[in-house]
Amino acid sequence: MELAQHLFLILILILVSSFFSISEIALAGARKIKLKLLSESGDARADKILHLQEHSADFFATSQIGLNAVAILGGSVGEGAIRPYVAAFVGQFYQGAWLDNIAFFTSFVVVTLLFILYADLIPKRVAMINPEKVALAVINPMLLVIKLVKPLAWFINAIANLTFRIFKINTVREDSITFDDISAIVDAGAQAGVLQQQEHHFIENVFELEERTVPSSMTTRDDVVFFTLQESEESIRQKIADYPYSKFLVCDEHIDQVIGYVDTKDILVRVMNNQSFIQLNESSIRNVLIIPDTLTLSELLDRFRASKEKIAVVIxxxxLVVGLITLSDIMMTVMGDWVVPEAEDLQIIRRDERSWLIDGITPIDDVKHALDIQDFPDWDNYETLAGFIMYRLRKIPRPADWVEHEGYKFEVVDIDHYKIDQLLVTRLDAPSVDKSVKPDDEVERDWM
Structure with missing residues (x-):
């Protein structure tokens, strides 16, 4: 056989091997999400790929049969075809005992490099660039090859399955998508520029609804404005004028005796109809949704949807009533920086490049976003920044008490009846070894 015929045969073997290489990577690496979208658009090839991925034993057996058979045949043909020409060329310079060995080694290296480059490396890199597109192109020829070698593939798979049973290896592929998978996709989209920063933050907040509990977004007990049954009309008028709320709780004597709520729209209707301005009775008081403080925001959304209510009392x-939460509070949590609050309602105020003033009732998740802190220790023991300080200090804080975490100093600057009202947060150049400290005079007073 002439050299040209040998080279043509080697070229055919390289093309066949490259087909198996590119098919192996593309069909195994094609993403199910994209394939399902292609299937929904009417591409029948996508359905074939999905079915092949679910029953991949015959495919992998066929792929390995093709790759190994072609590699062995290519080595045999290539070495035999090129060796005489290499020996003749080297013989012009060297006629010693090592001539045959040199010719064999050189021809082996040349053939091996050709197969590594053009039958393995380059096809696989092409398949990795766009596995779905390549998979659609090779699925039909690969299914035909699988049918041709099915008896041999069945025999190989039988031995492989027996080996798996002996060593108790689970061969079921786990294809469930977790929150971490989705989060990683979103992060990758943000880094690639597909998602803008605000959109990325918005999507993250939506996912956090499953983890954040109701207290992280509610109006705390001390800030809830409510009416009592015995309250005068003048007092009610004043509260409606002072607070821009559309709904107010109605209690018997104190906040823990919740009866329901009134909507200021109902009061406006009464005024327009020349009726009594305020009449807190069964006809004007609506039933209010009562929820436990252990619910997540996602669960609360379900409660709002089922009850058709938009306000809930948290106990x-x-x-005991610990706070009040509305549908708007949840939307504010989701929207985050997209909704700009009034200046007096800001919980996190940036003073300069290294310091912030933060309200004690600020949810930990908001602090993490504002300061770019990955995590807080034992976060399930508290909901707010004040809770974090008390948990770390293991005592009722006093002004000037502070703790350090993730390179930030959290210092208490204002206390209101044992309640941490405001903290000064400062970024440090280098975190100290002691992560929780307090002033020396405070230590002395504790021992007195």
Missing amino acids: NEYA
Whole structure:
């Protein structure tokens, strides 16, 4: 056989091997999400790829049969075809005992490099660039090859399955998509510029609804404005004028005796109809949704959807009211920086490049976003920044008490009846070894 015929045969073997290489990577690496979208658009080839991925044993067996058979045949043909020409060329310069060995080694290296480059490396890199597109192109020829070698593939798979059973290896592929998978996709989209920063933040907040509990977004007990049954009309008028709320709780004597709520729209209707301005009775008081403080924001959304309500009273395990939350509060949590609050309502105020003033009731998740802190220790023991300070200090804080975490100093600057009202947060150049400290005079007073 002449050299040209040998080279043509080697070229055919390289093309066949490259087909198996590119098919192996593309069909195994094609993403199910994109394939399902292609299938929904009417591409039948996508359905074939999905079915092949679910029953991949015959495919992998066929792929390995083709790759190994072609590699062995290519080595045999290539070495035999090129060796005489290499020996003749080297013989012009060297006629010693090592001539045959040199010719064999050189021809082997040349053939091996050709197969590595053009039958393995380059096809696989092409398949990795766009696996779905390549998979659609090779699926039909690959299915035909699988049918041709099915008896041999069945025999190989039988031995492989027996080996898996002996060593108790689970061969079921796990294809479930977790929150971490989705989060990684979103992060990758943001880094690639597909998602803008605000959109990325918005999507993250939506996912956090499953983790954040109701207290992280509610109006705390001390800030809830409510009416009592015995309250005078003048007092009610003043509260409606002072607070821009559309709904107010109605309690019997104190906040823990919740009866329902009134909508200022109903009061406006009464005024327009020349009726009594305020009449807190069964006809004007609406039923209010009562929820435990252990619910997540996602669960609360379901409660709002089922009850058709937009306001809920949050109680703890002792049936005491701990706060009030509305549908708008949840939307504010989701929208984050897209909604700009009034200046007096800001919980996090940036003073300069290295310091912030933060309200004690600010949810930990908001602090993490504002300061770019990955995590807080034992976060399930508290909901707010004040809770974090108390948890770390293990005592009721006093002004000037502080703790350090992730290179930030959290210092208490204002206390209101044992409640941490405001903190000064400062970025440090280098975090100290002690992560939780307090002033020396405070230590002395504790021992007195």
